[in-house]
Amino acid sequence: MANERKNLHVKNGDRVIVTAGKDKGKIGNVKKVVPSEAKVYVEGANMVTKAQKPNAMAGIQGGLIKIEAPLDSSNVMVVCPSCEKPTRIKHVVIDGKKVRVCKKCGEQLDV
Template identity: 45%
Template sequence: MERARAMKMNIRKGDTVKVISGRDKGKQGEALSVSPTSGKVVVHQVNMARKAVKPDPKKNPQGGIIEMPAPIQASNLKLVCPRCEKPTKVKRSKDAEGKSSRKCGKCGELIDG
């Protein structure tokens, strides 16, 4: 069986992202987790799914239905630039040591220093 390849992700944990297509189009939130192998991102308060939970004396003594964010395809998200606060394509640039860093496609600001 062939192993799944990790795709190049322009979004990292902690980034602010905006949904550009789908049911939650226009919503903005923080990326809670990123999975490069599946190409999916979990975003705070976006793509909320309802889950039935059994009663558990330690975590949830009552049980019932809870809402939690479900993963969303990374291609449906755009990174929001911290400086210009607009959804943007991510450009790559290399510094003097050859280290690659992310750059805003609209204002040119370095996103991760």
Template identity: 50%
Template sequence: MAKQMKIRKGDRVVVLTGKDKGRSGEVLRAIPKEDRVVVQGVNMVTKHQRPTASNQGGIMQIEAPIHVSNVAMADPRDGAPTRIGVKIDGERKLRVARRSGEVIDR
């Protein structure tokens, strides 16, 4: 059984390594089977798109998946990278920023 990813769609993350180091963005898509996430405006690649009935085609810039180990959650308090912990509140599990202790879940 694969380990559960603590980063989900809609989370604000900071890139830790690679050409986009230091940039932050929102997670557009999480791919748990491959341990990857797609972050808005990060890891942009060029794709040549053939024209179809719905789009005109051409050379497009799209976001490629990045490994989840290369990103960290942005702390809700100041936006710096932080690890994620779990706090149990009654019967609910809440994600908590280790750096500031603030609850991340909506």
């Protein structure tokens, strides 16, 4: 597989809406993106239950915990902070800097 650097349309801290899967319609903040796998972790979305091994050293009690499982980046859409609608992103270059722009209202997302 080519080791190309993918540019995802979502970034850490973005507000996104899930567009597919069991949490379709859920809105949350992006916790983490994994560009190499085109995956995103969205706060409170795609929760899975995992068994946590107790670790006395780290003060962790064993048991079942809920954690976010990654979502495919194609299954989330950025919610534009300006028009507050789920939108597609356009990449434009302004003053030599690549910025993301909302396709609906034309506002920059990275300010």
